[in-house]
Each structure stands twice: as C-alpha cells, then as structure tokens.
Amino acid sequence: MADAMPAPVVRAEDVAVRFTGRDATVNAVNGVSFTLDPGEVLCILGESGSGKSVTLRALMRLLPPRRAQLEGRIEIGGRNVLEMSGRALADLRGTEVGMIFQEPMVAFDPVYTVGRQIAETVIRHEGVSREEARRRAIDLLDRVRIPSPERRLRAYPHELSGGMRQRAMIALALCCNPSLLLADEPTTALDATVQIQILLLLRELQRELGMAVIFVTHDVGVAVEIADRIAVMYGGRFVETGPVREIMGNPRHPYTQGLLASTVHASSRGKALEAIPGSPPDMTQLPPGCAFAPRCRFAEPRCEAPPPEFQLTPQHMVRCIRAE
Amino acid sequence: MSPAADRAGGGGPLLEVRELRKYFPVHGGILNRTVAWVQAVDDIDLAVLPGEVLGIVGESGCGKSTTARLLMHLIRADAGRIDFDGEPVHPDDAAGLRELRRQMQMVFQDSYSSLNPRLPIEDTIMFGPKVHGVSSAEARERARELFSLVGLDPAQFIRRYPHELSGGQRQRVNIARALALEPRLLILDEAVSALDKSVEAQVLNLLLTLRRELGLTYIFISHDLNVVQYMSDRVLVMYLGKVVEIGPTTEIYRRMQHPYTEALLSAMPSMDPDRRTETPPLVGDPPNPIDPPPGCRFHTRCRFAEDVCRRAEPRLGPAAGQDMAGGADHLVACHMRVAGSGHSQAAA
Numbered sequence: 093m094a095d096a097m098p099a100p101v102v103r104a105e106d107v108a109v110r111f112t113g114r115d116a117t118v119n120a121v122n123g124v125s126f127t128l129d130p131g132e133v134l135c136i137l138g139e140s141g142s143g144k145s146v147t148l149r150a151l152m153r154l155l156p157p158r159r160a161q162l163e164g165r166i167e168i169g170g171r172n173v174l175e176m177s178g179r180a181l182a183d184l185r186g187t188e189v190g191m192i193f194q195e196p197m198v199a200f201d202p203v204y205t206v207g208r209q210i211a212e213t214v215i216r217h218e219g220v221s222r223e224e225a226r227r228r229a230i231d232l233l234d235r236v237r238i239p240s241p242e243r244r245l246r247a248y249p250h251e252l253s254g255g256m257r258q259r260a261m262i263a264l265a266l267c268c269n270p271s272l273l274l275a276d277e278p279t280t281a282l283d284a285t286v287q288i289q290i291l292l293l294l295r296e297l298q299r300e301l302g303m304a305v306i307f308v309t310h311d312v313g314v315a316v317e318i319a320d321r322i323a324v325m326y327g328g329r330f331v332e333t334g335p336v337r338e339i340m341g342n343p344r345h346p347y348t349q350g351l352l353a354s355t356v357h358a359s360s361r362g363k364a365l366e367a368i369p370g371s372p373p374d375m376t377q378l379p380p381g382c383a384f385a386p387r388c389r390f391a392e393p394r395c396e397a398p399p400p401e402f403q404l405t406p407q408h409m410v411r412c413i414r415a416e
Numbered sequence: 417m418s419p420a421a422d423r424a425g426g427g428g429p430l431l432e433v434r435e436l437r438k439y440f441p442v443h444g445g446i447l448n449r450t451v452a453w454v455q456a457v458d459d460i461d462l463a464v465l466p467g468e469v470l471g472i473v474g475e476s477g478c479g480k481s482t483t484a485r486l487l488m489h490l491i492r493a494d495a496g497r498i499d500f501d502g503e504p505v506h507p508d509d510a511a512g513l514r515e516l517r518r519q520m521q522m523v524f525q526d527s528y529s530s531l532n533p534r535l536p537i538e539d540t541i542m543f544g545p546k547v548h549g550v551s552s553a554e555a556r557e558r559a560r561e562l563f564s565l566v567g568l569d570p571a572q573f574i575r576r577y578p579h580e581l582s583g584g585q586r587q588r589v590n591i592a593r594a595l596a597l598e599p600r601l602l603i604l605d606e607a608v609s610a611l612d613k614s615v616e617a618q619v620l621n622l623l624l625t626l627r628r629e630l631g632l633t634y635i636f637i638s639h640d641l642n643v644v645q646y647m648s649d650r651v652l653v654m655y656l657g658k659v660v661e662i663g664p665t666t667e668i669y670r671r672m673q674h675p676y677t678e679a680l681l682s683a684m685p686s687m688d689p690d691r692r693t694e695t696p697p698l699v700g701d702p703p704n705p706i707d708p709p710p711g712c713r714f715h716t717r718c719r720f721a722e723d724v725c726r727r728a729e730p731r732l733g734p735a736a737g738q739d740m741a742g743g744a745d746h747l748v749a750c751h752m753r754v755a756g757s758g759h760s761q762a763a764a
Binding site: 139140253254255256283284285286287288289291292310311312313314316317336337340350351354355356357358360361364365366367368369371372 | 582583704
C-alpha cells in the first residue's frame with residue numbers, strides 16, 4: 093500500500109437515478125460519489141427506500157433503461173460503464189463483476205440444474221471445454237462448502253435448502269474470478285444460524301480471492317461483521333462514510349446516531365428506545381436541503397440548503413452542517 | 417378502557433396450553449395421497465401469566481407462527497388442551513370462540529394484508545366492535561380514542577385508506593384494530609419485523625407503553641433475538657416443533673442451558689467491529705420439519721450429540737441448579753441436563 097496508490101476498482105461521481113412514472117418522478121439516488129480500492133469491503137447501510145439497492149444496480153446498469161434515468165460517471169476497472177455497448181456490458185458482468193441477491197431464485201433458472209448453469213457461465217466467459225467447465229463447477233461448489241458437490245451439480249435450484257441455494261449463487265457469481273462482488277442483502281432472508289455461516293463464508297472468500305465487495309444491507313450488525321468501510325445512506329445520498337470503527341464508535345451525522353440508538357441491543361433492556369420520530373422521506377417529494385431535516389432534532393434554517401460534505405479525516409466524511 | 421378483571425384470580429396463568437399438536441399433511445404421487453406429515457407443533461406445553469410478555473424465538477419452520485394460529489383458533493389443533501383464564505376452550509363452541517377472540521387478538525407481520533384496502537382505516541377499526549354489538553356512534557368514538565392511543569392524530573388519519581399510510585403507521589393501525597375489542601392478550605407475530613429500524617423503535621416503545629397503561633399481556637414472536645430480549649419477561653425457544661428451553665429472559669440470555677439456544681444466541685451478528693464472530697456456531701441449515709430426526713431433534717446439528725440423543729427424546733425439565741419442587745421457572749429439554757440420562761456430560 094505504501095507505493096503508488098492502486099487504481100480504484102470502482103469510481104463513482106455524482107451518480108443520480110430518477111425513475112419517471114406516469115404521475116410522479118422518484119428521485120432514488122441524488123448524487124453519490126465514492127471510490128472503492130481493490131480488496132476493500134464497503135457496506136452501504138440504509139433503510140428501505142434510501143436508494144441503496146438502486147445505487148448498486150446502477151453500477152452495473154441493471155435498471156430498466158426506459159424508466160430509469162442514470163446520470164453521473166461510473167468507472168469500473170478504469171472503464172466508463174455508462175458508455176459501454178450491450179456486449180461489453182455483458183462481458184463485464186460475470187467476468188470482472190459478480191453479483192449476488194437476496195433471493196437466489198432470481199439468479200438461477202429453475203429448469204436447469206445448478207451444475208449446468210455454473211458450467212454454462214464458465215464456458216460463455218472463458219470458452220473452455222464442457223469437461224473443464226464441469227471440473228470448475230465442482231471446484232466452486234466445494235469452495236463455497238457445499239457438501240458432496242458432485243451430487244449437488246445434478247440438483248435443480250428448488251431441490252436445495254435456502255442456505256445451500258445462497259452458497260450455489262455465490263459459486264455462480266465467483267465462477268470467473270471477479271475483482272468486484274456486488275451483494276444486495278444476500279443474507280436478509282436467511283435464518284440467524286445460516287446467515288452467520290454465509291457472512292463468514294463471504295468474508296473468507298473475499299480474503300482468499302482479494303475481491304473488492306460492495307455489500308448492501310439494512311442491518312447494522314451485518315455491516316459490522318463484514319465491512320471495512322460503511323456508507324450510511326438516507327434520501328438517496330451518502331450522509332456519512334467512514335471506517336467501520338469510526339462509524340460505530342464516533343458517528344457524527346444525526347441520522348447515523350439515531351439509527352444506532354434506535355437499534356435494539358443487549359443493553360437497551362429496561363430503557364425506552366431513542367426512536368427517530370417520523371418516517372423515512374417520500375422520494376417523490378424530497379426537500380431541496382437535507383432530507384433528514386424534517387426528522388432531525390438539531391434542524392435549523394440553514395438545513396434548507398443542500399448540506400455540504402465535511403471531511404473530518406481523510407476517511408471520515410459527513411454531510412451535515414453541524415460538522416463544521 | 418380497562419381489560420376485564422381476572423376471573424381465575426389467584427395468580428393463575430391467563431393462557432395455558434398442554435400437549436398442543438398440529439401436523440400438516442404433505443400430498444404427493446399421482447393419487448395425491450398423504451405421503452408425509454409436517455410436524456409443525458408437536459406436543460408443546462406453555463403458560464402465559466397475566467401481565468407478562470412471553471417471547472417466542474426460533475428459526476423458520478420451528479412452529480412459532482403455527483403455535484400463534486393454534487392459540488387464536490385460526491387453525492384447528494390435532495390434539496391438546498387450551499385454557500384461557502382458567503376455562504377450557506372448546507374448538508366447536510362458536511360462541512365461546514367468539515368470546516375468546518374478543519379477549520385475545522393478533523397483530524401480523526404484513527401490515528397491509530390485515531387491513532381491508534377498500535375501507536378507510538376508521539371503518540376497519542369499527543368493524544370488530546360493531547360485530548360484537550357496539551353501536552356505530554360508540555364504535556366511532558372508540559376508534560378516535562384508539563387512534564390517539566397509538567399516536568396517530570384522528571383528525572388527520574381517520575378517513576385515510578391503508579395505501580395512504582407508511583409501514584409504521586399501518587402497523588399502528590393494526591395495533592389499534594387489535595385493541596378495539598379491549599382484549600387482554602395480544603399475540604404479536606413478527607409484528608415489527610417488516611419495519612425499518614428507526615420506525616421499529618417507535619412501535620416497540622408504543623407496545624411497552626400500551627402494556628403498562630392497559631395492563632395487557634403479550635405473546636411476542638420474533639426471529640430477532642435482540643428485540644425479544646428487549647421486550648420479554650420470559651422467553652421460549654422452539655426448534656422443529658418442540659420447546660427446547662423456556663425461562664426468564666435474563667436466564668435464557670445469560671445462563672442458557674440448551675446447546676441450540678446457545679448457538680442461536682451466538683449467531684447474532686456482533687455490534688463491535690473488534691469482536692467479530694470468528695466461527696459459525698452451527699453448520700448447515702435447519703432440517704426439514706417433514707419427518708424430523710428421531711430422538712432429540714437437534715442431535716443432527718449438535719456438537720455434544722451422543723448415542724442417547726439419537727435414541728430417546730429429552731423431556732422438558734428443570735435446568736441445572738433448579739428443582740421442580742421449588743417451582744422451577746427455567747426448563748430445558750436436553751439429555752446433558754438430566755441426571756442419569758446416559759449422556760456423558762449429565763450428572764450421574
């Protein structure tokens with residue numbers, strides 16, 4: 093790390109996503125900028141409707157092109173994603189970038205076996221022989237700790253249990269050694285004892301393969317288990333970003349503070365929870381200034397203007413005038 | 417609005433359940449015959465004391481939601497006995513069931529599906545009282561009181577439709593709907609699980625305030641162990657249709673005795689970046705509740721499993737350091753905790 097800075101895997105500048113519908117325009121993402129270094133794990137933490145999943149999908153241009161307007165600049169591996177042709181994009185997805193979702197049945201075609209789908213993907217991207225692809229598939233299932241992988245190759249997605257399906261999807265996402273893994277709440281639908289297994293597996297694979305990861309979650313505990321860096325999202329903006337220890341130990345944005353205080357943990361028993369009043373903003377009618385101001389107990393007239401970013405340390409950014 | 421007085425009196429349980437059982441048939445084959453049974457709830461016993469919050473935890477398929485539906489008589493039990501306020505409830509006694517459902521109400525996870533989308537929420541809340549013979553004017557008056565009680569301004573909200581509310585507001589309406597009949601017991605089945613954390617805290621605070629002000633009793637079902645710890649006086653842990661451990665919240669969270677409870681608790685993500693989880697407490701997924709393992713149902717995933725665990729089913733008994741005669745309130749179903757069970761870790 094001491095010598096020349098490595099080129100970032102992802103560079104996003106002022107990314108904005110608007111969904112236009114018949115009666116309303118949803119401003120889902122409103123100017124997100126960040127860079128992600130090789131091998132770094134960034135968690136985007138936010139509540140429903142904060143724009144976290146849309147941001148992730150925007151990076152891969154997975155949003156419906158007719159309804160979603162995408163602005164800003166996105167570079168992955170130094171290449172401009174917004175200018176890529178369909179073919180180049182298809183090559184990027186799968187070779188350089190793998191993606192996993194909350195619901196593994198989205199990633200798999202229900203009418204083909206798991207083994208066939210993994211092998212097809214390897215053949216499509218690397219042009220190896222069918223026999224070689226099969227060997228790779230076995231190797232991948234083994235790597236994600238699926239017991240008796242040869243037998244599982246012949247299983248259809250619905251024949252696997254929830255945790256196994258999630259593992260198989262991770263295998264599919266990793267089959268071409270991506271340098272970037274995009275994960276959209278991959279453990280949210282799982283039971284507690286399975287969720288922790290998948291989180292530890294992802295952490296281990298990330299270390300082994302040196303991948304950069306962007307992990308979207310609404311769960312503070314999950315973020316703490318996996319992140320190097322956390323970006324807290326609210327109203328379509330990153331309101332605070334910083335190393336996981338900074339965010340947990342020294343949160344500076346009132347929303348981050350409120351989110352941590354309202355998350356129930358072992359020592360909350362017997363005390364009233366410090367809930368954030370009100371509800372998350374309506375993304376069709378965002379205020380021009382700070383989106384959190386209507387719920388913020390520190391709000392003042394200056395919050396009606398868009399809040400600037402304050403760099404508390406080179407790593408810790410907060411978008412709140414109180415950080416001045 | 418105060419709940420009816422305790423008929424049973426003398427500190428008896430408000431709700432008592434013995435050997436409750438529900439198996440669901442699995443159909444298959446060309447004749448669509450029953451080929452297997454899901455043992456969703458298998459001979460469970462539990463008691464809920466007046467004024468307490470009993471938490472029920474467990475993973476998907478453990479039978480916690482089926483238990484809730486059995487208690488409400490939304491589905492029919494195969495066997496077992498349910499006493500409410502000291503009186504047995506008969507599943508064929510329609511008038512008795514109607515009275516039971518007045519005293520016992522349920523709030524579900526999906527705030528949307530339990531409200532009629534075509535009715536203003538006021539009408540939904542008035543519906544229950546009107547069915548139970550309250551006049552329209554009185555029901556309307558009560559609806560307004562309930563809106564204020566759950567923190568929604570009646571003037572602003574009462575004529576709205578469910579789709580015009582946020583998730584947290586809808587769940588407040590559901591709580592108001594459940595309270596409209598002045599029940600004594602509320603079953604909250606994952607009632608805050610679909611809410612965002614910042615809103616979840618508001619609803620949890622509301623539930624605890626209502627409990628204090630109205631003297632309510634809750635059965636609080638959740639997969640979130642932090643929330644259950646926060647809410648409950650006692651906690652019941654289920655695994656594949658069985659109760660594996662039950663006791664006061666602090667006992668369960670600090671001195672748990674069942675290996676499954678221990679695994680479940682250590683599977684909670686850490687909130688401290690310097691103390692991340694290093695090894696998963698369990699390997700693999702929970703087994704299918706169709707034809708569950710014989711003996712102790714947890715033996716296939718338990719690192720302490722021995723021969724006796726595969727052979728014999730452990731019964732729920734007093735945890736170590738407690739004895740039945742002393743009115744043990746911490747019970748566990750594990751061969752390691754039964755003297756002379758044949759497990760090498762059990763006392764002789």
